[in-house]
Every structure is written in C-alpha cells, then in structure tokens.
Amino acid sequence: MNNDLLHHAYDPEQFRQQGHQLIDRLADYLTQMQQEPHLAVLPWQSPEDKLYSWEADFDNSPQQNINQFFDRVLMESIHIHHPRYVGHQVSAPAPAAALAGLLSAFLNNGMAVYEMGPVSSAIERLVMKQIAHRIGYDTSGGGIMNSGGTLANLTAVLAARQIKTGHTTWQQGTHEQLALMVSEEAHYCVDRAVKIMGWGEAGIIRIPVNENYQMRTDQLEPYFQRAEQDGKKVIAVVASACSTSTGSYDNLEEIASFCRQHDLWLHVDGAHGAAAAFSEKYQSRVSGLSLADSITLDFHKMLMTPALTTGLLFKNESDSFATFSQQASYLLNEDEEDWANSGKRTVECTKRMMSVQVYTLLRTYGWKLWDENVTLLYDLAQRFAQLIRERPELTLAINPQANILCFRYAPSDVPDNLLSQLNAKIRQNMLEDGRFYMVQTQLKKEIFLRVTLMNPFTTESILSDLLDEIIRNGKELNFFYDRSS
Numbered sequence: 001m002n003n004d005l006l007h008h009a010y011d012p013e014q015f016r017q018q019g020h021q022l023i024d025r026l027a028d029y030l031t032q033m034q035q036e037p038h039l040a041v042l043p044w045q046s047p048e049d050k051l052y053s054w055e056a057d058f059d060n061s062p063q064q065n066i067n068q069f070f071d072r073v074l075m076e077s078i079h080i081h082h083p084r085y086v087g088h089q090v091s092a093p094a095p096a097a098a099l100a101g102l103l104s105a106f107l108n109n110g111m112a113v114y115e116m117g118p119v120s121s122a123i124e125r126l127v128m129k130q131i132a133h134r135i136g137y138d139t140s141g142g143g144i145m146n147s148g149g150t151l152a153n154l155t156a157v158l159a160a161r162q163i164k165t166g167h168t169t170w171q172q173g174t175h176e177q178l179a180l181m182v183s184e185e186a187h188y189c190v191d192r193a194v195k196i197m198g199w200g201e202a203g204i205i206r207i208p209v210n211e212n213y214q215m216r217t218d219q220l221e222p223y224f225q226r227a228e229q230d231g232k233k234v235i236a237v238v239a240s241a242c243s244t245s246t247g248s249y250d251n252l253e254e255i256a257s258f259c260r261q262h263d264l265w266l267h268v269d270g271a272h273g274a275a276a277a278f279s280e281k282y283q284s285r286v287s288g289l290s291l292a293d294s295i296t297l298d299f300h301k302m303l304m305t306p307a308l309t310t311g312l313l314f315k316n317e318s319d320s321f322a323t324f325s326q327q328a329s330y331l332l333n334e335d336e337e338d339w340a341n342s343g344k345r346t347v348e349c350t351k352r353m354m355s356v357q358v359y360t361l362l363r364t365y366g367w368k369l370w371d372e373n374v375t376l377l378y379d380l381a382q383r384f385a386q387l388i389r390e391r392p393e394l395t396l397a398i399n400p401q402a403n404i405l406c407f408r409y410a411p412s413d414v415p416d417n418l419l420s421q422l423n424a425k426i427r428q429n430m431l432e433d434g435r436f437y438m439v440q441t442q443l444k445k446e447i448f449l450r451v452t453l454m455n456p457f458t459t460e461s462i463l464s465d466l467l468d469e470i471i472r473n474g475k476e477l478n479f480f481y482d483r484s485s
C-alpha cells in the first residue's frame with residue numbers, strides 16, 4: 001500500500017514551516033488590529049454567497065497550500081480582535097491562551113479518564129479549587145470544566161434535581177411535576193435545560209423583572225406559593241449574573257435568602273458576569289455569589305480564553321458527583337469521589353484540555369490580568385453610557401451594570417411605532433457596511449441596539465464614532481421614511 005499521503009500529513013518539517021508561517025501571520029494580524037485598521041470588522045456576504053464561494057473552493061481541492069487557505073479563513077472571518085467589534089459576548093482571546101489551545105488541539109488528551117489527560121485533569125482540579133476559593137467558597141468548594149455555559153447550566157440543574165429529589169431521579173425517573181424559578185430575562189438555555197429534562201413548559205416559572213431588568217425578588221414568594229398550590233415541586237432558583245440582553249445582575253443575597261427559607265437549590269448563571277468577582281472595583285456586582293450552590297462561569301467571555309472554556313463551580317464539590325450517579329454510594333466513600341476521572345461528572349465524555357488555557361493565563365499573568373480586563377471593560381461601559389446620554393437623538397435602555405449596553409436611535413420627531421423598524425434597519429445597514437459590528441435585542445417587544453464591550457483596545461473615541469455613525473444612518477433612513485409616507 002502506498003502511504004505517501006499519510007507520511008505527508010504527519011511530516012514534522014512541513015508542520016514546523018506551516019506553523020511558523022501561521023504564527024507570523026497571526027502576529028501581523030494582531031498588530032494590524034491594534035492599530036484600528038480600515039478593514040471591515042465583518043466582510044459581509046450573504047450566507048448563500050458565502051456557501052457558493054466555498055463550494056467553488058472545494059471543487060479546486062485538494063491543494064497543498066494550507067497557508068493560502070488559512071489566510072482566506074482569516075480575512076473572511078469576523079474580526080473579534082478588531083477594536084470596532086462591539087457585538088456578542090465572545091472574548092478576543094489573549095495570544096497565550098490561543099497558543100495553549102493549539103497545544104491542546106495537538107496533544108488531544110481527551111480527559112474523560114485520568115490516564116487520557118493527566119496534566120489537564122490535575123490542572124482542572126487546581127484551577128477550579130483556586131477559583132472556588134477566590135469567589136468565597138470554603139475548602140469544600142470546587143468544580144469541573146465543560147464545553148460552554150449552556151452545558152454547564154444543564155449540568156447544574158441536573159445536579160440540583162438529583163439532590164433535591166433524594167438522589168433517586170437519575171436512576172428511577174420521577175412522576176412529580178418538578179419546576180425551577182428563573183427571571184424572564186434569563187438566557188434561553190435555562191428554558192432548554194428544563195425542556196431537555198422533560199419538565200415541559202410547566203417546569204419553568206418565569207419571574208417578572210423590575211425596570212432594570214433584574215428578577216423581582218418580591219415576586220418569588222407569591223410565584224412559589226402558586227406553583228405549590230398547582231401541585232408543582234419547585235426545586236431550584238436560577239439567578240442571572242448578569243443577564244444576556246441588558247447585563248443586569250439579579251440580587252443574589254435576597255434570592256439566596258429565599259432559597260434558604262424553602263430549601264431550594266440556588267444556581268447562578270454567571271456565564272458572562274461572574275467574572276466581575278475578579279475585579280476589585282466591580283466585585284460588589286456579585287455580592288452573595290458564594291451563597292450559591294452552583295455557579296456557571298465562561299472563561300471564553302470576559303476571561304480571555306478561546307471558546308469553549310467553562311467552569312461549573314459547586315459550593316460543595318461532592319454535589320457534583322451526584323449528577324450522574326447511579327447510587328448514593330459516593331456519599332459514603334471519599335475514594336468514590338474520584339476527582340481525576342472527570343467524565344463521571346460531565347455530560348461530555350471526551351473534552352478538550354480547556355483547563356490548560358485558563359492556567360496559561362493565570363500562571364503567566366496572575367489574577368491581576370482578569371482584574372484589569374473586567375475593570376477596564378466595565379469602566380468603558382460607564383463612559384460609553386455618558387456618550388449616549390450626551391446625544392439627544394439616542395435613548396439608553398438602562399444604566400449599564402456590566403459591559404453590555406442597550407440603547408436606540410429615538411429622536412423626538414420619529415413616532416414610537418416606527419422606532420423598532422428604524423433601529424433594526426440601522427443595525428442591518430451597519431452590519432452590511434462592516435465598519436462596526438454591533439447587534440440588536442428585543443426589550444419589552446421593542447428593538448434596541450446592543451453593544452458588548454469585549455475588546456480592551458476599543459477606545460472612547462471609537463465609541464463616539466460608532467454613535468455618530470448610528471445617528472447618521474438614522475437620519476438618512478428617517479428622511480427616507482418621511483418621503484415615502
């Protein structure tokens with residue numbers, strides 16, 4: 001059999017050459033991004049056109065020039081490191097963490113069992129213990145890592161279900177109508193977790209929010225009482241810290257007190273905002289975080305690692321062993337807890353060596369790096385809010401509590417009923433233009449523009465240009481509406 005291709009695919013010298021070229025290219029790209037290039041943040045093409053152009057590429061395959069392909073991927077992607085990227089909550093990964101990602105991809109130590117990932121398993125244990133301590137858990141605290149906040153939230157509620165139903169549900173199922181309570185502004189993955197567990201729509205009790213889009217804690221008791229009267233067994237509250245749309249932090253201390261009163265599990269979805277715990281200036285945003293039974297924390301959001309890298313922390317680490325447990329024996333025997341074989345506690349079997357990415361940052365820069373990043377982004381959000389307030393054509397939805405801002409173009413001469421349509425069109429025009437990348441969201445059925453400040457190289461002057469561009473677009477569109485009506 002001729003194995004030429006296989007030898008070629010594993011040729012160390014070719015790898016060295018291609019790797020050097022790629023890293024050089026990425027370093028040049030990063031330099032370019034930091035100098036605020038004139039390049040579009042997102043070189044826009046419709047999905048169909050994009051697919052068509054890659055189909056054409058496929059027809060020319062196979063080609064040996066891998067760097068030409070990498071270069072095309074680079075230039076056609078959305079540029080998260082671009083300082084005018086102010087869109088979704090995805091980090092511009094720090095280069096050291098991206099290098100750790102490459103190492104992880106190459107070594108492929110899958111980690112379900114200790115032998116298949118000795119280093120990353122030990123580092124995962126270490127990192128989770130350190131973070132548990134940092135956020136205020138005592139020595140019982142710890143956790144696991146998995147691929148994404150969505151999966152971590154599901155795993156947390158699975159653990160809650162098992163523990164609050166006397167450790168029987170995993171094995172025997174349940175005929176009770178179980179339910180959890182969550183703010184109506186929570187990320188949609190909480191709703192999905194409930195439906196995946198088979199609790200149906202009755203299993204999710206949506207608590208209304210106040211004018212700052214935070215869960216109304218005064219409504220917890222009446223909603224709980226009503227659920228009980230309806231025959232539901234409420235087992236948990238999921239708090240948002242912070243919410244996705246507006247970056248609003250629920251009052252964790254009040255929610256924790258309610259949970260204590262009714263013996264409910266408190267899970268904090270801190271996928272985005274639990275990172276505030278690392279900022280000396282903003283850690284009060286998550287006061288009461290250590291009262292939670294479990295916490296989701298995405299490192300690939302404000303903590304500068306590539307996706308997906310998520311921690312699921314438990315106040316009592318032994319609870320994490322209950323999630324998929326066939327029996328309660330783990331409670332009786334410390335050895336059974338077996339932290340080193342992480343597949344026992346995660347939905348995933350094989351997973352990436354994500355702990356290495358987190359540890360690379362901690363080991364190289366210490367906790368201070370995250371403090372600097374979160375503080376800078378939250379400070380910038382305050383200054384951005386001020387820039388919005390200074391422009392009478394714009395309205396801020398709420399004063400930002402995090403690095404997420406919702407606002408809209410709403411000059412006094414445009415009727416309220418046109419504002420959603422107008423702002424959606426502004427956002428579409430700007431998406432296709434590509435100079436900035438921001439998103440939109442719906443608040444109380446109205447469309448708002450939404451900015452998340454993720455890049456430490458985004459400046460106040462860039463944000464001022466963004467607002468001018470929004471207003472310019474708004475005026476142009478408004479003129480068009482006026483003439484067409």
Ligand SMILES: Cc1ncc(COP(=O)(O)O)c(C=O)c1O
Pocket residue numbers: 089147148149150151187189240242243244269270271272298308310
């Ligand atoms: C509050 C919150 N929870 C969960 C998620 C989902 O996280 P992931 O994308 O890591 O699955 C997000 C993502 O934006 C979020 O903002």
